[in-house]
Amino acid sequence: MREITLSQAVNEALAEEMRRDPTTFIIGEDVAEAGTPFKILSGLVEEFGTGRVVDTPIGEPGFMGLAVGAAMTGTRPIVDLMFGDFIFLIMDQLCNQAAKTHYMSGGKLTAPLVLRTNLGATRRSGAQHSQSLHALVAHIPGLKVAMPSSAYEAKGLLKTAIRDNNPVVIFEDKLMYQDKAEVPEEEYLIPFGVANVKRAGSDITLVGTSSMVQVAEKAAEILAAEGISAEVIDPRTIVPLDMDTINESVRKTSRCIVIDEGHQSFGVTSEIAARIMEQSFYHLDGPVIRMGAMDVPIPFSPALEDITVPTPEGVAANARKLMAGEMFNG
């Protein structure tokens, strides 16, 4: 099958959906001629014009609010937020407005919009351009949250997001924009709330999100060489979260590590770990281990930045301990 980059996959998803639905439009900073600083959107303004690929001034709260109102009145905005870190600027419009509109109106109003943004450290971008803030959004009822782990997921999840009638936030890993994966020529969608078992295994379950799926897969390779069989699960969306697939795996392996690039405390790993415990406690041989980014602002210095995020070696090390019963804390 042909291979394309995650960036191309996003571009294709947008182009296809914009062709299909004339009410869709893209809005954000330098999305048109510049095609974003990551050049993800190149070519779209040429096809769809500046009326549907809309460059905004640098007023994130403003254009996010505008998108909410547009969505409520019959268009389907796809908001481009240049860095995930800027989500702090638009939380009110996203969480007080978009997320609650349908509920507060008793089901009469809807806000079908997509917020495309990114996450990921180790790009030497400093503390305000390196955060992975998806846990914040996932905490707010009314928002769906997708986390593609490859070009394939990026395309399929984005297409689903655009067709969804709810506000959806999709976090792309900015380090993966140039990573290639097999992506079919034919149209496909990836449903929300359906996890993907990336690799089957029997000894331990590794649940990873976004680029941490790759980290989990690499850890699984390391472990395989040592005779430990790891199952790797990619939830693909964290809201809704496919606990059935995760529970099934954990009940088989009895051990689990959850890996995510957001800060560990009060983050995604905690939620998944807590749910596994509630739902599969009696099947566990040891505690579910959480591996998130360190609870520190992301440092600029390469010497420090690289140690803030989970690595395959770190995952493998924890897996070995779990296998050996060394997590015993009695």
Next chain:
Amino acid sequence: MREITLSQAVNEALAEEMRRDPTTFIIGEDVAEAGTPFKILSGLVEEFGTGRVVDTPIGEPGFMGLAVGAAMTGTRPIVDLMFGDFIFLIMDQLCNQAAKTHYMSGGKLTAPLVLRTNLGATRRSGAQHSQSLHALVAHIPGLKVAMPSSAYEAKGLLKTAIRDNNPVVIFEDKLMYQDKAEVPEEEYLIPFGVANVKRAGSDITLVGTSSMVQVAEKAAEILAAEGISAEVIDPRTIVPLDMDTINESVRKTSRCIVIDEGHQSFGVTSEIAARIMEQSFYHLDGPVIRMGAMDVPIPFSPALEDITVPTPEGVAANARKLMAGEMFNG
């Protein structure tokens, strides 16, 4: 001992600290003559003047940002954010600026400020005035988060917050402003990161935050009448979080329910449950049960609103199940 309301306790803490330290000031909407809509600050402008009790226009991002800059240059702002729900508006200044200033400057700059705000539903205030958003803030490294459970804690924690050299966010329960508790006349401070065992017990641990401590205590009463001995723990601060006290209790009782008024998913209960599991897994008789607010925007209708938050009866019911081994999910 004398009893005063939580509102009075906050007022006293502010007055005492503002007398002690001339660099402190209060800033927020209608904090001066009006003393806030909750009338918590009444009398302060009379004592400290409008130069130190500063009424602002309705520009939360602006005055939060102003507070960060003031804190960085030698004053100690105490920001009054009228409703916790407005925290969405100031996330950038709080999380991208205040939280990271010390770290990003390699320890050279500090932002010693306090953000006082509130949480709590069941006041018939609708979805944008009823949220409990402390989990969001707790996820961000660099912020301390205090959650007083009574007038006593409100005073002691606020005084500590004001003296702390870091940004501290303190969430008062707006339903508790008129609740009285014993508060000594003499000065006292409550250290951060030290949980309070509100009630000793041996069968089950109930960890509650803010007003959920009362819910836990009421549940403990109900359970006591049935011969079940519940220990109630109030962490008092969730960042830093005193896991020692919690682990000690859980290792004794082998059972635990965590209760918090934030939305359950990706919230505080998940974090505490996940940490207990990691740290005390082999001592547990059953899963740690999480009880947060429902994952719905808070509805206005009293008929619906009341069922969105944990109740003593609900806690007692879960405790009974846990005691009876009915959480078995094997």
Next chain:
Amino acid sequence: MSDAKTNTEEYLRMYSQMVRIRTFEDNANQLYLSAKMPGLTHMYSGQEAVAVGICEALKKTDKITSTHRGHGHCVAKGANFKEMFCELLGKEEGYCRGKGGSMHIADQSNGNLGANAIVGGSMGIATGSAFTAKMLGKDDVTVCFFGDGATAQGILYEVMNMAALWNLPVIYACENNGYSEYTKTAEIAAGSITARAEAFGIEAFTVDGQDVLAVNELTEKLVARSRKGEGPFFIELMTYRYHGHHVGDINREYYRSKDEEKLWKTERDPITKFATWLTKEGIASDADLAAITAEISADAAAAVEYALAAKYPDISEVDQHVFVA
């Protein structure tokens, strides 16, 4: 007074809409005072000429966004008493099935995109609604209502900038009632409010918000120009709220005098002023007007009674509408 609407029916409709708002609020206040209403609410009384003068210049598919003080906008844009009172009381038959309440009342069927409990929270929404109209080639205009206090929110300037750059059909309607909660406008607004809009290249107007015809005439013009792509526009409407900031704000003397309140109520009441004009012009007699008021009172009383007896949503609704199915 100037001429805006020109036939009797339209004049009387404006009069009656203002009376309906006043009557709605008087009943809502009573519900609060008699502890029959959950929570608090913000009365629109005194500002009726603003909502009515503006909304009478709009068609049904035109949109408005509203505020915490939103009952007036809701009535003016065409809402019914019954669904409104049901909403205020949290009942299933409310416009939002009781889930929104006073601060989130919306009436999708008449183009009211909803009240908002975040001051400034609907400025983006209104601008986006205008964006939709432009993108889909509809001639709908959106009016964004907000208070003087809300002009302190930065998002206003962000969206005015975009609306001006893209010529969006949106009218920013600033109801300057002199107060932002318990603080005088002068203490929270530096410089000039209209000059702020003008600085973004937006034509701005100031109008007497107690004069329904003046408001209507100006709005008719600006709506017509907006439909032709000449928007956005900004209007500052000078007005006054009769009650406290919310129904519980009873002791107000520390921030505004009783004399001031009295002056506005007796000398500048929009309903009385318009009634005087209507009778003077021979458009209606005192008796005609009294009949209108009586009918509206009866309607309101019936709606209140209905709403009080109506049922709450079933508790199974609590987790419905979080997501669109």
Next chain:
Amino acid sequence: MSDAKTNTEEYLRMYSQMVRIRTFEDNANQLYLSAKMPGLTHMYSGQEAVAVGICEALKKTDKITSTHRGHGHCVAKGANFKEMFCELLGKEEGYCRGKGGSMHIADQSNGNLGANAIVGGSMGIATGSAFTAKMLGKDDVTVCFFGDGATAQGILYEVMNMAALWNLPVIYACENNGYSEYTKTAEIAAGSITARAEAFGIEAFTVDGQDVLAVNELTEKLVARSRKGEGPFFIELMTYRYHGHHVGDINREYYRSKDEEKLWKTERDPITKFATWLTKEGIASDADLAAITAEISADAAAAVEYALAAKYPDISEVDQHVFVA
């Protein structure tokens, strides 16, 4: 050119500060091109007269807040090359122990409260710094640097409103370099930037940002007035950035022409212009100026060499400074 600083030493200091900025940036760009610098960075080259004209009007305890394009402000406010290059390379001896990097460089010792990677992120901080000065009765003035693009952020209007209401000693310095990333200012800014400040009752000025003396003269006046409690003020400085938006922005022709770039570099270069004036006025000879440049080049080369060899922070630092001990 007009007169601001009036003695030779001060003129030469301004010249040399501009050259130091240019030299710093040329070296930083080289570090990027030779793949020795982690991440990206935004060059200040072309805008030197702004930072220098303003900062030369400030004393050490006066504060500035800076931007993603912040090296110029940092140098102008008194920073050393060594600590700056160390910071850009993520080394322990950097101003922020390598934890900040180019977009967060700060120099507390000279009153630079830091660059900011959030466009508009420091507007509140600058205003708060001015608030401190007023509250503590210090005569410090704060200058808030930001770009034309940043004028689209609502927080600017929120804090200008507060600064105007409370007469805070802050100067908002908008460096209008014609572009907001890859977009022309006209496409993202409706109306007039200075009129926006004026609408909040703030005196606003426009000045040629390539003329260091004009910038300095205006700033000296406004700083003096600010110290007397007559602030806040707003200055729009017309300038140009020579490089791309960041060092990696090489192909720029789709958003601006080579001719335009050439025109600014050859006809309006702030250093060349000032050099011409200095020699014409007999304040310095070509040789004097060449000597200054040579010395600065040598300094920079030494600092780069030092920084390249310097050590990274120990990994144990990773969780230090999250909280103040």
